[in-house]
Structures are given as structure tokens and as C-alpha cells.
Amino acid sequence: MTALARPALALPLLVALQAPVLAFDLVLPSAAKPSGERVEALASHAVATGPWKAGTLPTTTAEGSLRQTAWKLAGADRGTLDLLRPLRDQITAAGFTTVFECESTGCGGFDFRYGIEILPEPEMHVDLGDFRFLAARRDGGNGPEWVTLIVSRSADTGFVQLTEIGAPVAGEDVTLSTKSDFTPDLAETGSIDPAPAALPANPVTGPVAQALSAGQAAVLEDLSFASGAADLTASDTDSLRQLANWLVANPDARVELVGHTDASGNAGANTALSLARAEAARSALLALADIDPARITARGAGPDSPRATNDTQEGRAQNRRVEAIPAPTL
Numbered sequence: 001m002t003a004l005a006r007p008a009l010a011l012p013l014l015v016a017l018q019a020p021v022l023a024f025d026l027v028l029p030s031a032a033k034p035s036g037e038r039v040e041a042l043a044s045h046a047v048a049t050g051p052w053k054a055g056t057l058p059t060t061t062a063e064g065s066l067r068q069t070a071w072k073l074a075g076a077d078r079g080t081l082d083l084l085r086p087l088r089d090q091i092t093a094a095g096f097t098t099v100f101e102c103e104s105t106g107c108g109g110f111d112f113r114y115g116i117e118i119l120p121e122p123e124m125h126v127d128l129g130d131f132r133f134l135a136a137r138r139d140g141g142n143g144p145e146w147v148t149l150i151v152s153r154s155a156d157t158g159f160v161q162l163t164e165i166g167a168p169v170a171g172e173d174v175t176l177s178t179k180s181d182f183t184p185d186l187a188e189t190g191s192i193d194p195a196p197a198a199l200p201a202n203p204v205t206g207p208v209a210q211a212l213s214a215g216q217a218a219v220l221e222d223l224s225f226a227s228g229a230a231d232l233t234a235s236d237t238d239s240l241r242q243l244a245n246w247l248v249a250n251p252d253a254r255v256e257l258v259g260h261t262d263a264s265g266n267a268g269a270n271t272a273l274s275l276a277r278a279e280a281a282r283s284a285l286l287a288l289a290d291i292d293p294a295r296i297t298a299r300g301a302g303p304d305s306p307r308a309t310n311d312t313q314e315g316r317a318q319n320r321r322v323e324a325i326p327a328p329t330l
Contacts, residue, residue: 026087026090026091026162027086027090028071028073028087028160029073031073031074031075032071032072032073032160033071033072033073033074034069034070034071035070035071035072035122035123035124036068036069036070036119036120036123036124037067037068037069037070037119038066038067038068038119039065039066039067039068040065040066040067041065042063042064042065043063043064043065043066043165044061044062044063045061045062045063045066045117045146045163045165046059046060046061046062046116046117047059047060047061047062047099047135047146047148047165048100048107048112048115048116048133048135048148049099049100049135050100051102051106051107051108051112052107052108052109052111052112052115053108057108057111057112057115057116062144062146062165063165064143064145064165064166065165065166066163066164066165067163067164068117068119068161068162068163068164069161069162069164070119070123070124070159070160070161070162071159071160071161072157072158072159073157073158073159073160074156074157075156075157078158079153080103080130080131080132080151080152080153081103081132083132083151083153083158083160084132084134084149084151087149087151087160087162088101088134088149091134091136091147091149092136094138095138096136096137096138096145096147097136097137097138098134098135098136099135099136099137100133100134100135101132101133101134101135102132102133103131103132103133104128104129104130104131104132105129107131107133109128109129110128110297110299112133113126113128113131114294114297114298115294116133116148116150117163117293117294118150118161118293119161120283120286120287120293121279121282121283121286122283124150124159124161125152125154125157125159126150126152126159127152127153127154128275130152130153131150131151131152132149132150132151132152133148133149133150134148134149134150135147135148136148140166142166145164145165145166146163146164146165147162147163147164147165148162148163149161149162149163205242205245206238206239206242207242208220208239208242208243208246208324209242209243209245209246209249212243212246212253212255212324212326213246213250215326216326217258217323217324217325217326218239218243218323218324219307219321219322219323220237220239220240220243220281220321220322220323220324221239221321222234222237222238222239223237223239223240223281223321223322225277225320228264228265228273230273230276230277230279230280231280232280232281232284235283235284235287236284236288240281240284240285240288241288243255243285243324244285244288244289244291245289247289247291247295247296248289248290248291253295253326254295254296254297254326254327254328255295255296255297255324255325255326255327256296256297256298256299256324256325256327257278257281257282257285257296257297257298257299257322257323257324257325258274258278258298258299258300258301258322258323258324258325259273259274259275259276259277259278259279259281259298259299259300259301259321259322260274260277260301260302260303260305260306260319260320260321260322260323261273261274261277261302261303261319261320262303262306262310262315262316262317262319262320263303263306263310263316263319264310264316267302267303270302270303271300271301271302272300273300273302274300274301274302274303275298275299275300276300277300277320277322278298278299278300278322279298281298281322282296282297282298297327303319306319307319307321
């Protein structure tokens with residue numbers, strides 16, 4: 001087992017977390033609890049090898065067995081570098097060479113985060129202003145092996161996602177698809193959201209679906225936000241169901257969720273709040289159906305595009321909204 005190379009960080013008691021795709025153990029603090037996993041016997045995965053710049057994310061395609069695992073560290077009070085550094089040391093000690101490493105805006109911020117594959121909320125959370133990414137490679141006996149790490153945090157929780165892409169073992173039968181065998185101890189990790197429910201028939205009915213089919217923006221009218229808050233009062237609404245149905249019925253379509261605020265308060269805080277509202281709508285949408293998260297992006301417009309006066313309570317309520325806008329296909 002690989003030991004941590006930087007004991008000066010004074011991490012708590014460590015436990016080994018097996019990584020069956022690649023032949024090394026990753027050690028995380030004992031406070032880390034697994035929150036999600038995706039396994040594929042044979043997959044192609046785009047590994048970011050540079051920052052998002054001028055509308056492009058440089059990538060290389062890695063092929064082989066794939067495993068993505070996410071962990072949460074409740075009560076984490078260390079920064080993203082403190083989260084990343086001991087894991088990076090272990091990856092280096094296992095014979096991997098770092099190909100690319102970046103932090104938040106240096107990665108490309110919003111565009112970079114939505115250009116890479118991340119397990120959905122609540123399994124993995126990425127703060128757009130506070131995350132770090134690393135991609136590393138080593139040459140194995142059956143071909144190149146890759147690992148990527150992305151770490152982030154909220155006010156009281158650290159988040160880690162490890163992606164491993166290992167070359168198939170010679171002679172191994174990888175013709176059958178596999179499903180994750182992730183079975184967390186709910187007594188330790190808390191409940192995991194169940195699989196999205198099946199959507200009803202008539203997938204493209206309703207004003208939201210009709211507007212998107214016509215290439216127009218659609219306001220998710222029944223999403224409700226209190227003034228100054230990003231939490232949805234209801235996460236399963238008719239407009240979100242219409243949007244989910246439309247995305248399922250149009251598998252090549254992409255949408256951008258744009259959050260808006262009223263004009264109350266500081267403009268910079270309102271822009272951050274509007275992004276948080278769009279992210280909340282995105283998380284609720286992904287919980288409704290099995291949709292590739294890369295097809296749904298989120299953006300905050302703040303108070304810049306009011307649709308009603310900000311001089312009345314009713315007008316301000318109308319301006320606190322999220323819109324779904326058709327986006328170009330990849």
C-alpha cells in the first residue's frame with residue numbers, strides 16, 4: 001500500500017480504499033465516505049490535458065476499463081490544495097506522471113467543469129470558484145493507464161472524485177456491459193438518492209417542450225425561490241418534468257439553464273445567487289431522468305435581464321426565475 005508522502009498535513013487516521021481497475025491503493029482520510037460510483041468494463045473517456053481556452057478543451061482519448069468514484073469529507077476545513085496534495089503524491093509514487101494540473105479559473109472555470117465528466121449531485125459537488133483538477137498517466141503492461149482527480153469543497157464538506165481508466169487485461173472478456181456494485185453502508189454514508197423514476201408518456205407536450213422544439217427559451221414558471229435564496233421550494237415540478245421528457249425524447253439536444261434574480265442587493269452577489277439557482281434546477285432535473293449531465297449546463301445572469309419591474313413585490317418575484325435555452329449540439 002502506498003503511504004502518504006506528506007505526513008506534515010496531520011491528516012486523521014487513514015483507511016485504504018481499493019481501486020480494482022488499477023493496481024494501486026488510494027488512501028483517503030478516515031472521514032471520507034463513498035458517495036457514488038460508475039463502472040464500465042470497456043469505455044472511451046476524454047481526459048482533459050489543458051485548460052478551456054478560446055472555446056476549446058484539449059483532450060486525449062483513453063480507452064479501457066473505467067471506474068469513477070466520489071467521496072465526501074464531512075466537516076472538512078482544509079483547502080482544495082490540502083485535499084489534492086496527498087492524493088497527488090500517492091499517484092506519483094505509484095508511477096504516474098502528471099500531464100496536466102490546474103485550479104479553478106486557471107482550468108477555465110465554468111466551461112472546463114462542464115467539459116469534463118462529473119458524477120451528478122449529490123454524489124459529487126464542484127464549486128466553480130474553488131476546485132482543482134489533475135490528470136496523470138503511466139505505461140502499463142497492457143497499454144497506457146490514466147487517472148484524473150477533481151477536488152472541491154463547500155462550506156463544511158470536501159469532495160473528491162477519482163477517475164481510473166485502465167487498459168483491458170489480455171484475454172479478459174469485456175463484451176458484456178457491467179453495472180456498478182456500489183453498495184454504501186447507509187448507516188455511515190446516509191441515504192443515496194434512488195434511480196430516477198420512469199417518465200410518463202407523451203414526452204414532448206406542454207409549453208416548455210413546445211418552446212424548446214421551436215428553438216426558443218422557456219421559463220420554468222413553477223420554480224419558486226425566496227428572496228436571497230437558491231433552494232427550490234419543490235424539486236419535482238411540471239416544468240422540470242416537461243424539460244426532462246423533452247431531453248429524453250431528443251437525445252442529441254442540449255440546454256443551458258440560466259438563473260436570474262431581482263435587483264435587490266449587491267449585483268455581484270446576485271450573479272452568484274443566480275448561478276446557484278440554475279445549479280439547483282440542474283440538480284433537480286438530473287434527479288428526474290437518466291440524462292447525461294454534460295447535456296445540461298448552468299449559468300447565472302444576475303439582475304441584468306428583468307422581465308418585469310423591480311419596483312413591486314410581484315415584479316421582483318417574476319424576475320427570480322430560471323430559463324431553459326436550447327444550446328448547440330456537441
